[in-house]
Amino acid sequence: MCLGIPGEIDEIDGTEALVDFGGAEKWVRVDIVGDQISPGDYVLTHAGFAIRKIPEHEVERTVELYEAAIEDDRTSLADRRTEPAAAAEPAHGGEQP
Amino acid sequence: MCLGIPGEIDEIDGTEALVDFGGAEKWVRVDIVGDQISPGDYVLTHAGFAIRKIPEHEVERTVELYEAAIEDDRTSLADRRTEPAAAAEPAHGGEQP
Amino acid sequence: MTAGGPADSGADELTFRDPERADALRARLESLVDRADDSIRIVHVCGTHEQTIAEFGLRSILPDGLTVAMGPGCPVCVTDSAEVDEAVTLAESGKLVATYGDMLDVPGGDRSLAAVRDAGGDVEVVYSAADAVSLAAETDQEVVFFGVGFETTAAPTASVLRNDPPANFSVLSAHKYVPPAMDVVAAHPNTRVDGFLAAGNAATITGTEVFEPIAGTHDLPVVVGGFEPLDVLYALVELVEAIADDEPAVVNAYPRCVSATGNQAAQTALWDVFERVEGEWRGIAAVPDATLAIRPEYAAYDARERFDIEVDRDSETTECICGDIMAGHAAPRECPLFGEECTPASPVGACMVSDEGPCRIRQTFGEVRQ
Amino acid sequence: MTAGGPADSGADELTFRDPERADALRARLESLVDRADDSIRIVHVCGTHEQTIAEFGLRSILPDGLTVAMGPGCPVCVTDSAEVDEAVTLAESGKLVATYGDMLDVPGGDRSLAAVRDAGGDVEVVYSAADAVSLAAETDQEVVFFGVGFETTAAPTASVLRNDPPANFSVLSAHKYVPPAMDVVAAHPNTRVDGFLAAGNAATITGTEVFEPIAGTHDLPVVVGGFEPLDVLYALVELVEAIADDEPAVVNAYPRCVSATGNQAAQTALWDVFERVEGEWRGIAAVPDATLAIRPEYAAYDARERFDIEVDRDSETTECICGDIMAGHAAPRECPLFGEECTPASPVGACMVSDEGPCRIRQTFGEVRQ
Amino acid sequence: MSADDEAETLTAAHGAGRAEMRSFLSETVLERLGDPIADGVGLPALDDGAVLPDGDRSLVVTTDSHVVDPPVFPGGDLGRLGVAGTVNDLAAMGAVEPLTLTCGLVVEAGTPTDRIETILDSMAETAEECGVSVQTGDTKVLPPDDLDGIVLNTTGIGRIPRGEQLTSDGLSPGDRLLVTGPVGQHGIALLAAREGFDFETDLRSDVAPVNHLVAAAREAGTVTAATDPTRGGLATALTELAARSGVGLVAEDRAVPVSGATDSAAAVLGLDPKTVACEGRMVLGVAPEDAESVLDAVRATPGGEQAALIGDAVDDHTGRVVVDTGIGQRYLTEPSGQQLPRIC
């Protein structure tokens, strides 16, 4: 749907940041990233905009999730689940102001 | 000054005529040729306009002029000469209305 | 190179692509599928998921009894033919139309933007909505950004409109919003959906909570997954387990990018500029609340307000069964045109144009039987 | 092929090019020159005469004591640099400038029309003023016909303006009228003119009578000649004889095309559209009554009235001695740039551009010494 | 844009070196031009060039028209591209010592002379690198309305002992596949150099003559097939080898060398480096018993340091290329249409 490319911030200049994608660097817009960012942070980018900061510990956590799934360790996986909303509620209207 | 190309009229259509230049034919405008013209007449053309009908007998006359000049036959040449205008007259103002 | 791009956040290349872990996840999937009563049919709604699946040959290792089908997850494919015609009309009338490379070859009712460009029209490929603004800043010509994509891509479009673009800049929005289309697919009587693999990038913007009403309404699990091959396999484990255990939960299987409430800054931009209206999804017909229209406050930058664009709304190619394929009713091979009249070189439907289109992906990557 | 074109009026090819008659006329010229007291200097005012002389190598057979020099007879050469700049300015501002092939490479103060075209400007070569009108009929773009040439060429321009051209058609006139320039040359203290060989094509339009005041004022013969090699040799016989006999007559040596009063229809068109005003002749400075300006009645088609054309009138190249050459004061070889900085491939002055320019003709045909 | 409309005019895809072009060539060109050549290679083979037997030797001939935007790009220019492209096509047919090159320039009026000088300098240098010179040429200048930039045609002539040509149809099951260096650099460097896709990184084209690498390989062992990946990249080169040799190919995705900068720029642009143009690489088929010694020989030759064995010819999947990703397998197909950066 939308190619998301992760990269590391090298430099920030106003609403733009120079992001290193693992060899190739490119300036991207960071005004909708929705987090405090600094050089060294990783971000997910899409169509020339950073759309998410990727916290470093989450990579480790991802591998733990893989392992938990392989080991069938439900405790470790449980916090990823949320209950479905009641069927009566209007579908996905909540986030639009 | 102005390339004048003679040719023979093949066909007339309104203000245009098809002129044969001795192998190549081209339509030219004939609205300023200043003479009655018919197919078979020769015209002098310039920049896509016929500017003069060339009477057939004048070709013969031209050769006679060459011969008269070679033979120094003044009688034959005399009618080509006109007197210069008096010096007091305004230079070449006559033809402009 | 893979759809997921370079490894993120300092992880080494194998972190998300380790063949051993892949095999272990596959084994776990197999035992879960065995545990379920019936065969399981998962629908994903993301072309990038389809690409990961195809590129890494994941279908060739899925256990029998588990099918992963593609829903309306390719924003290029669901762009309405009439929307392409609008862009074509603008380019033909002397505007510079800037758009993503993805859209160039998409057929409208009559011709594609590539055909307009081949005939001398001004059509520019940009990488970002911000690049389209830069083009406008360098010329006096009217520059129309033909914006396509789901919420992930609409948020950047919103951002440039909120940052005072030049007066000769405008947007022709074909942006769409995913969750209502999932509702339509889940509700369709001909479609069997046992669970949704939801798109991680859209959820990055909007959070996992938007999927709770879907899970509730249709009584099925919705798992938000990432785009590395292990991400997809892991998300499938969560889905199959929830189905086997009959637990219609919403699961965030992509926590390194997705949270429950999503990216608030991006949502603010998105809903400041866009509102949800009913609109055509190519092949699926009108979907309520699933088309992102520019709000009246930004009418000055709305190409539909600025220009008088007239297109024939009935020009769609009819033999193409893209809609059925994206709704999950049919597979590309069931289309009589597939691979014959319709090929990547000469596409009939949008599903054959986009690198994310199900017909294109099937035609390009094929499936190697082991 | 020769400057005179195919043989006219049924005459065979040799009628006007017979080597034997040429030799007889040469012999007659020799005896006439012997009869004259002094050496004789004829000035012609017609590039086509120059071309016949050069192309057939006539100077190589002229008797000692007879010089034939070229006056301001090339309309391309005498077109003012500022006039070219006007055409360049119009082409640069998006008009389609149509003109004769002759004008394409003529340097203005800054650049030629060819250079504008090379840079992407719309400059079209036409064969006729009527073709420029046809161009205008096929487009909405403003089409400006850059009209150059003497009365022979101005009459066709007048004709198209009298025949309701489309509203997007206009004329930038650089047309000129020959007789006053002959006055200026004859009157110049540095120039010796014993007789004028006058241009047969101009006289075809205006008749021989217009030369009577010149012959009277300057007390010299004026002979109107044709363009075949025998025509030129015969006209020279008439001139040398009149000089030798001290008879300042006007002679019509081209009666097959020229009459005393000329072509009345062409004159009517000419003077209906144009009036004579003072204007610059390149290299000669202002000549009274010798520039053909469009009358106010046709102001709607006058490019100078329709557009605001601003050019720098002081941009002329200064090292070029074109003016002296055309006034008959100097020969091309006396120009320090001749054949060095100034060549047909890279002309400095207009005299090196036109196929009729004296420097170009000298550079192209040379003179073979026998 | 229906299939019918496309059939009536040529589109960019017909010149893009992939399937559309091959069908244009076989349906339109081969119907009219070319003849099979006994003991040689003619136009019908659609190989890198022609091989014309001539007594105990064969002449090898190849031609290419080069257009590149921009004409001077990171890592090279049009002149180097022309010479390297032609020398590599000769080498791909086995003619590793080119005899002579031609230079057909078509230039837009108004092109600065120093740009032409840069390109000619570069042709001269690259030709010297290969031990060849340009001995005949032609120059045309077109008005700016008719042409943007420069078209350079280079034709190359070489000679080989009769029957010693390398072709694209020589692979047998069991043969190993060798690529002489990282793929995709040329196409990514050019896309990146174009306006609007600026990368801060120094992405450089791989453009270079590699005839010496083919020579080194043939000296070290039995080379069974060769072709140079250019338009369409490795994907097109492997597809053509598979189709013409009548074998299947299996490539190990992780074995294909790709530079870090190219890999990450390709990811950002949404492209697979395996489908992106190279201009200084060669794909060789090698007899299995010689694979390691050929690899060592190429790696020991300047410019071949990053050569790799990337896969094998197999006797199933005939005419197709399978990519093994370590997790699963899929077919590798050539890119269709034009390659554009994409965001989806």
Add this chain to the structure above:
Amino acid sequence: MSADDEAETLTAAHGAGRAEMRSFLSETVLERLGDPIADGVGLPALDDGAVLPDGDRSLVVTTDSHVVDPPVFPGGDLGRLGVAGTVNDLAAMGAVEPLTLTCGLVVEAGTPTDRIETILDSMAETAEECGVSVQTGDTKVLPPDDLDGIVLNTTGIGRIPRGEQLTSDGLSPGDRLLVTGPVGQHGIALLAAREGFDFETDLRSDVAPVNHLVAAAREAGTVTAATDPTRGGLATALTELAARSGVGLVAEDRAVPVSGATDSAAAVLGLDPKTVACEGRMVLGVAPEDAESVLDAVRATPGGEQAALIGDAVDDHTGRVVVDTGIGQRYLTEPSGQQLPRIC
């Protein structure tokens, strides 16, 4: 447009085949490319092609890029032009039996396929006329913004016994000049076919291969030099022969064959047919004692019926061409700049 500005960019004149082009070639191209070839002909000779000695034979190579507006014109098309032009260049170097041709097409996207088919058909037919075939090629498609129309590059390869090349520098005083047919038809037909200069008359290009005429001439007597008049017409061909052979040439104006339609159309357009392009003619220098028998042989060969002896090499006027008009003499020089119809 000062001389300085001209030096910085290429103009149409640099590609027009005349003096400006030769100075561009010698100042810019020959500084960088080409080497003199012992016993052969290299780029420095700027002849019709290169001659590369190879044992007891020589390879002959020539290349040309062809652009023509319109691509299909009265009497021919781009395909015939390409093949004939290349075959004639080979023949002008003495290689009257071409070995092979290449076909490098660069096409504007949107060009109708049937136009390409017409051109390829015509290439095939013309090649067959000459007993040769196209055995390698290349096709590129450019966007319409970048190219108008089609550029066709053809490279030709021939072979001659070593030392038997025909060059432009072989004339000696006394040699006769022979032209194989009427001049100026191609250029006049094209100018006339362009919009705005319509003639009702059927002016047709002379485009044709004339290798068989060169063969017939060499069989009948000693041919000392050859070149094909193309851009710049007879004037450029004679000027190059005079300059390279270091002799003067005297041409009899009335002996130069020109068709009636060409002559009169040229007069209307203000052009001299001797300076207008041909595409199916050859100028030969012939030893004086063989002149009549060579003329007879050429006239007896199809396509050579209107051949004529038009002049002589002389030992004065070195490097120049004198035209004798019957009345006087003058020098014939090449046209400068672009050829445009003119009214003055």
